[in-house]
Amino acid sequence: MTSSAFMYLFLAAAVAGGVGMLALRHPIHAAVSLLGTMLCLAAAYAMLGAHLMAVFQVIIYAGAIMVLVVYIIMLLDLGSDDARAFRSVKVFVGIPAATVLVSVLARLAWHRAAGTEPRPGLLSSIGDPAAAALPEGFGTVASIGRDLLGRYVVPFEVTSVLLLAGIVGAVYLTGRDSAGLKAQGNAVGEGKGTGDGGQAEGAPAGGEEFAA
C-alpha cells in the first residue's frame, strides 16, 4: 500500500512538474520544473521494476539533456519576455486537446474504479493489461544486457555506424569550409586559388603535420 501511495505521489509530482514547465515564465524555472518531472518519472520507473530505465532516465535525461537545455538557454540568453508569441495558439489548440485527453482518461479511470466495462469503442479497447504475462526478470539490467549483447548484438554494433555518420556529418558541416578541410590534408593545385587565402596559406605546413 505504501508503495502505491509513493507511486501516486511521484506521478502527481511529475504532472505538477509538467504543468510548472508550461506555466512558469522564466526559461530556467521551466527547465528546473522539467528536471523535477524527469526525476519523478525515474522514481516511477524504478518502482515499476525497470531499474535500468530509471538509471538511464537520471543519467541521460536529467543529466546530459538537462545540461544541454540549460546551456542553450544561457547561450541564447533568453529572458522571461521571449518566446511567448505562441500563447494564443497554445490556448486555442492546447485547451481543446487537453480537454479531450483528460475526459478520455477520466472516463477510463471512472470505469476502472467502478469495476465496470467501458462502452465498446475504439478508445476503450486498449487491451487488457492483465493478459500480459511478462517473462521473468523482464526489464532488469541483467536481461537488457543479455539481450543487447545477445540477440540484439547486430543493431548494437550497427549503432556505431550511426555515431560515425553523425561525427563525420558534424565535422563536415562545421569544418572550416573547403579551404579549411584542405588545410588538414594537402592543398596542392586548385585549392590555392579559392580566395580564402588566409587558410590556404597555412596549408602545406598543416598537411605535413597531419600526415606525420
Place this chain on the structure above:
Amino acid sequence: MTPNDLDLRWGLMVPELLVLLAGVLVLLVDTTVKAPDQDRRGIQTGISTLACLAAAGYTAVVLGSTSGTRTGFGELFVVDGLAVWFKSVVLLSAALASLMSERWLRNHRLTSGGFIALLLFSTAGMLYMVSAADLVMLFLGLEIMSIPLYVLAASERRNARAVEAGLKYLVLGSLATGFLLFGISLLYGFTGLMGQPSTCIADVVAAVLRSAPDVPALAVGGGILLFVGMVFKVGAVPFHMWTPDVYEGSPMSITAFMSVAVKATAFAAILRVFGGSGVLEALRLHDLLFALCALTMVVGNVAALAQSSVKRMLAWSSVAHAGYILLGVLAGTQDGLAAVLFYSLGYAAMNIAAFGVLVHLSEKGHEVERLDQLRGIATRVPLQAAILAVSMLSLMGMPPLVGFWGKLYIFRAVVFADFPGHIAIAVLGVLMSAVSAYYYLRVVVVSYMSDATAPAPAHRPSFGNGLATATAAALTVLIGLAPGAFLALARDSAESLRASSAAVAPAVDASTATAVAVSPQPPRR
C-alpha cells in the same frame, strides 16, 4: 547465447559491409593520399562507385541466385527477393549519384571526403533498412539513412537555401522519426498484450492478424504512427511539406539520390511491414491509404504545374510519382506489389537521367534550375537535350519508355484489385498523369523550340556525370523495350512477401477459434 545461436551468416551482409568499408576508405584517402584535390575527388568517387557496383553485383548475382528467404543474425536480418531487388535499386542509384557528385563538388571547389563518405553511410543505412526483419533494425537503418542526408542537404553551407533545406529536413525528419518510434513502442506493447513481447516484424504482423477483426486501439495507433513515419520519407501528401524546399536546396546529385533511393527504401519498408498480408485492412489503414494516394497524386501534379524552376518541378513530380507507387501498395495484390518494385527501378532510371542532364548544364554560379535556362539547349548540347527529352517523356508515361510500363502495371493492378472505389482511383491516376503531360512537355518544348537567350557558359564536361546520365538514360530505354523480363523478375522478387505471409497464415487459422489467444511462450533469447 552462443554465437552459433545468433546465426552470423556474414555472406548475407556483404553488400552492407562493402559499402561501409568504402566509406571508411574514402575518409582515409583525405588524410593519406597526397594528390591535387582534382585527383582525390576522382579517387574517392571512383572508390564509391566501384564499391556500390560491386555490392550491387554481389546482391544481384550471389544473393539473387538462390530464391527463398534467408535470415541471419538472430533473425533480425533478412535477405529475400524484396531485399535483393530494392538493394540493387539503391546501390545502382548510389553508384550513379557518386558519379554525378564529382562534377558538383568540382564546381563548388569542395573536397569530397566527407561528402562521399556520408553518401556511402546513408546507402549502408538504406541497405540495413531494406533487410530489416525487426522493427529495431528498421529504425536504426532509417536513422543511418537519414542523418547523413540531413547533412548532405546542407552541404552548400554558404547558401541560405541549402541551410534551409538541411534544417527543414532535420526538424521535420526528426518529427517523423518520433512518430515512427512511438508507433514501434505501441506495437511492441501490443505484442506484449498478445502474450509475447517482440519487435520482430513477422511477430507483430502475426499478432495483428490474430486479433483481427477486433484489433485493439493500441495496435491501430501504433500501426498508423509507424505508417506515417515511413510515408514521410516517401513524401506523400500531407507529409510532403519538406519535399520542394529540401530538393531545391540540396546539391543536384543528392536531390537525385534522395528522390530515388530514399523513396525506394521507404517503399521496401512499407511493403515489408504492410505489404501483402492483409495487415492494412486489419489495422483499418486501407481507407487512410486510399485518401493519401488520391491527395498525393492531385496535389503533386497540380503543384508541379505552377513551378518555374525545373528542380522544384521535379520535386513536386516526385511527390506525384510517390502517389502512383502508393497505388500499388493500396492494390495489395501480387500484381500491385510487383508493380511497386518495377516502378521503383524505372523511376530511379528516368529521374537520375533527368538530374544528370541538369548537372551537366550547371556551372559554378550558373546552376541550371529555371526553365528559361533550358532555352535552346537542343542546338548547344544535342545529346543531353535528347536525354532530357527521353527522361521527361518517360516520367510523363510515353509508351515505349519505362515510365509508361510502370504506370500501366500500377493502374492495371488497381483496376483488377478488389476494394471499394478501385476504378475511381485508377481513373484519377490516369487523369493526373495526363495533367502531368503539361509540365513535362513544357521542358521538352523549351529546350527544342526556342532559341537561346543567354550565351552558353564555358563548359567543362565531366566524364563521371556523362557516364551516369548515359547509363540512366540507357536503362530508361532498355527496360522500356523489354518490360516483360523485368516485370517477371519483379514478380519473382515480390513472391517472397507472399511466402512470408503464407507462413503467418496457418497461425492465424489455428487461433481464430480462440479469438485473442494468449500463448505465454518463452521469450526468444
